[in-house]
Amino acid sequence: MAQCYHCGDPCDDKEIKHKDKSFCCQGCATVFDILHESDLSYYYDLESTPGISPGEVDGKFDFLDNESIAEKLLEFHDGDIKIVSFLIPSIHCSSCIWVLENLQKLNAGVRTSQVDFPKKTVRITYASEEVSLKELVTLLARLGYEPYISLENADQKKKQVNRTLIYQLGIAGFAFGNVMFLSFPEYFQVEEFWLDRFKHLFRWLMFAYSVPVVFYSAKDYFISAYKGLRSKILNIDVPIALGILVLFLRSTLEIVMDWGTGFFDSLTGLVFFLLVGKFFQQKTYSYLSFERDYKSYFPIAITRIKEDHSEEQVPIYEVLPGDRLLVRNKELLPVDAILLKGDALIDYSFVTGEAVPVHKDSGDKLFAGGRQEGGIIEVQAMKGVEQSYLTQLWSNEVFSTNKQHLFQSLTDRISKNFTIGVLSLAFLATLFWLVVDPSKAFQVFTAVLIVACPCAIALASPFTLGNLLRIFGKQQLYLKESYIIEQMAQVDTVVFDKTGTITTHQKSKIIYEGIPLTEEESAVLTSSLRASNHPLSRALYDLLNKNNITTLDSFEEVTGKGILATHKNRQLKIGAASFVEAQKESLEETNETSVYVSSNDGYKGRYVFQNTYRKGLMEVFQELGKDKKLVILSGDNDGERERLQMILPKHAVMLFEQKPDDKLQYIKNLQKSGKKVMMVGDGLNDAGALAQSDVGIVISENVNVFSPACDGILDASRFQNLTDFFQISKKGMKIIKWSFVLSLIYNLIGLSFAVSGNLSPVVAAILMPLSSISIVVFTTVATYFIGKKLAKKETL
Amino acid sequence: MTIIYMLLAISVTVAVLFFIVFIISVKKGQYDDTYTPSVRMLFEDEVIKEVSTDKPQTKNDNQ
Known part of the structure; x- marks a missing residue:
């Protein structure tokens, strides 16, 4: 089969031959033409089939004609020159970068454009006299690079990029290198004339380098230790801050009193290594957002019908109760409203979890977040955006609490005992020396605190979890922060949403029950389905044999009921049970989604739509069921209960028709009974449960499009790996524990030097980096093997 | 000394x-962005090469 020259999709039956190239659709061919005419064919030389098939554009960006909306998107404007940044989820290869940075060849109004690939954004400077914002967005959309514009864009404040850690790391590294260099002569303690003359200068230089390290680079440790002490928690930063402080004070005292060279080398090295660990742990997926709420799902503007029946585009926040709004096909309803006019077929799958779009009659209430599938409808707003049924969920306090603060990590638990141990050892040793040799007591006291500084312990967890975070990322589970891995290891209850989470969005399975259709009947059936716009018709049409399309004599679609089609003297009724009017006994109203068919008023049978469950679902359930409690929490009806029962282990709980708030409460109750809960969901209706749970994972078929706020995003194709992730997180915890043992051994060696009063700067300068480095090596190697094992399993 | x-x-x-x-x-x-520049730096040469072999007359326009 031919491959589309532009996007690489298979061309199926509707291949378009254009300039000796094959295209899968007219859209792709058009993009090729645009690029070809503007001398941008190099796009196709950089990578093969780099393109994205463009979607529908007409009328979609009309709202950008409204000056006040367009204004909100701008990053900067100075007279004629404007700068705007767009998030473009479809950026994926170097060809994309190239074509988006050559926009000026396509439109002279564009001055410069710059792509940030990891963030998938493009920043465009343009002259508004020559090209309007709408023209610009339309151009991008025509090329297949449709910007993602949502309500969130209207709210965004100037985001200040936080580069503090890079500065801190830079300063610590700079000071570390220079201090090492300056302290080198004194390591060998040779009595030498010139060394004696210059050593004071060298020492004061080292002191000068150390000051910014202690007071700027390490300041977060002091702040964190202070905060911990204030709330009576001995976190890992307490002994670290103590160690840094003692190192600095003792070293300063030593050079002031001319006792020795001090430990500036160990001090700067320690801070540097600690910051490297922190840097390593930072999140790495800058293009994924884990903080999204309904704002990034909702549109920025909507069409309002004015009193004089003219249309205008208004920002969503300006929609007032009572306003008449126009919602087009595939548009999202931003507020709760009453349907006034039109054929409403609302897809609530993302909001409530109902798998099948529901039909509404005029006068019915529509909820915000539903997506219209079909023609244009007219509605009357009942509430403002923030008071709507769905958006109110976000006023729950769970969205404003920071989960990480509540979590006590393994490191925190160990550090408590560690700190108490070290402090008592320091006092005991001091007491001993006060009796034996008081002149050494101060030295021993400080030495214990210095050498016991748990640098290695503090590094074990960032490096292990940081590495695992990357391994997970390679397996397409993208976690927000590394501490989530530690929480994953403790999970004992896993709650699943149904629609979109354990079922796939596409590919419904259809089963036919009844008397087989004749050839003529199936021809009429496919022909009439072809003409219908109802989602079920389209889904059914896609799965039926399409070879025998005939011309229908008459075709009538009764809104919300079904289709009446005639061909010669054959009349077919397709649709809801009540519409088809077949024998009562075969038509028990079930919750299963089905399409009934009758021919010349005789009932033939029905097509039953079944959810398709994700690949490997049963294995995942069986495996997880061994040591975890499983719950299905669905917003849909219980039509699939029996099928689920067969897949699930016996002890699993199933709850249906759960509202978003019910889900949140259910999780809360589980946690109250001491469970560690992981929520696996996908839609806005799971948002509360995801935020409440200990670990909230979102399943996404395309990680670049919207997903609600969560702790991690799992690519749907890796659903069957869920059990592996649990196992790895547990192994990760084991690695951390072993690292603790290792670093304790180093600490014991160091302490034996310190307690006996023999800690010289050179010993400290060797021991401290050595322990840190060996921890880093150990965790890296151990996690590398875990990752390799997983990759191997993947290929099998 | x-x-x-x-x-x-x-x-x-x-x-x-x-x-x-x-x-x-x-x-x-x-x-802030440590990836894109590494890709971008590879572009320019190829463009000029392509332009100069296919359409030498537009070479000046593009520069």
Whole structure:
């Protein structure tokens, strides 16, 4: 089969031959033409089939004609020159970068454009006299690079990029290198004339380098230790801050009193290594957002019908109760409203979890977040955006609490005992020396605190979890922060949403029950389905044999009921049970989604739509069921209960028709009974449960499009790996524990030097980096093997 | 041996100079996107090559 020259999709039956190239659709061919005419064919030389098939554009960006909306998107404007940044989820290869940075060849109004690939954004400077914002967005959309514009864009404040850690790391590294260099002569303690003359200068230089390290680079440790002490928690930063402080004070005292060279080398090295660990742990997926709420799902503007029946585009926040709004096909309803006019077929799958779009009659209430599938409808707003049924969920306090603060990590638990141990050892040793040799007591006291500084312990967890975070990322589970891995290891209850989470969005399975259709009947059936716009018709049409399309004599679609089609003297009724009017006994109203068919008023049978469950679902359930409690929490009806029962282990709980708030409460109750809960969901209706749970994972078929706020995003194709992730997180915890043992051994060696009063700067300068480095090596190697094992399993 | 004062002064100056350059580069956002520039730097050459072999007459227009 031919491959589309532009996007690489298979061309199926509707291949378009254009300039000796094959295209899968007219859209792709058009993009090729645009690029070809503007001398941008190099796009196709950089990578093969780099393109994205463009979607529908007409009328979609009309709202950008409204000056006040367009204004909100701008990053900067100075007279004629404007700068705007767009998030473009479809950026994926170097060809994309190239074509988006050559926009000026396509439109002279564009001055410069710059792509940030990891963030998938493009920043465009343009002259508004020559090209309007709408023209610009339309151009991008025509090329297949449709910007993602949502309500969130209207709210965004100037985001200040936080580069503090890079500065801190830079300063610590700079000071570390220079201090090492300056302290080198004194390591060998040779009595030498010139060394004696210059050593004071060298020492004061080292002191000068150390000051910014202690007071700027390490300041977060002091702040964190202070905060911990204030709330009576001995976190890992307490002994670290103590160690840094003692190192600095003792070293300063030593050079002031001319006792020795001090430990500036160990001090700067320690801070540097600690910051490297922190840097390593930072999140790495800058293009994924884990903080999204309904704002990034909702549109920025909507069409309002004015009193004089003219249309205008208004920002969503300006929609007032009572306003008449126009919602087009595939548009999202931003507020709760009453349907006034039109054929409403609302897809609530993302909001409530109902798998099948529901039909509404005029006068019915529509909820915000539903997506219209079909023609244009007219509605009357009942509430403002923030008071709507769905958006109110976000006023729950769970969205404003920071989960990480509540979590006590393994490191925190160990550090408590560690700190108490070290402090008592320091006092005991001091007491001993006060009796034996008081002149050494101060030295021993400080030495214990210095050498016991748990640098290695503090590094074990960032490096292990940081590495695992990357391994997970390679397996397409993208976690927000590394501490989530530690929480994953403790999970004992896993709650699943149904629609979109354990079922796939596409590919419904259809089963036919009844008397087989004749050839003529199936021809009429496919022909009439072809003409219908109802989602079920389209889904059914896609799965039926399409070879025998005939011309229908008459075709009538009764809104919300079904289709009446005639061909010669054959009349077919397709649709809801009540519409088809077949024998009562075969038509028990079930919750299963089905399409009934009758021919010349005789009932033939029905097509039953079944959810398709994700690949490997049963294995995942069986495996997880061994040591975890499983719950299905669905917003849909219980039509699939029996099928689920067969897949699930016996002890699993199933709850249906759960509202978003019910889900949140259910999780809360589980946690109250001491469970560690992981929520696996996908839609806005799971948002509360995801935020409440200990670990909230979102399943996404395309990680670049919207997903609600969560702790991690799992690519749907890796659903069957869920059990592996649990196992790895547990192994990760084991690695951390072993690292603790290792670093304790180093600490014991160091302490034996310190307690006996023999800690010289050179010993400290060797021991401290050595322990840190060996921890880093150990965790890296151990996690590398875990990752390799997983990759191997993947290929099998 | 007093030369060491001068050497030290030079070494510190050079170090601090580099350090300032580092701070400026971070401030200008050089570390915000560490991937795209690595791709971008490979573009220019190929474009010129392609233009010069296919349509030498447009070469001046594009530069």
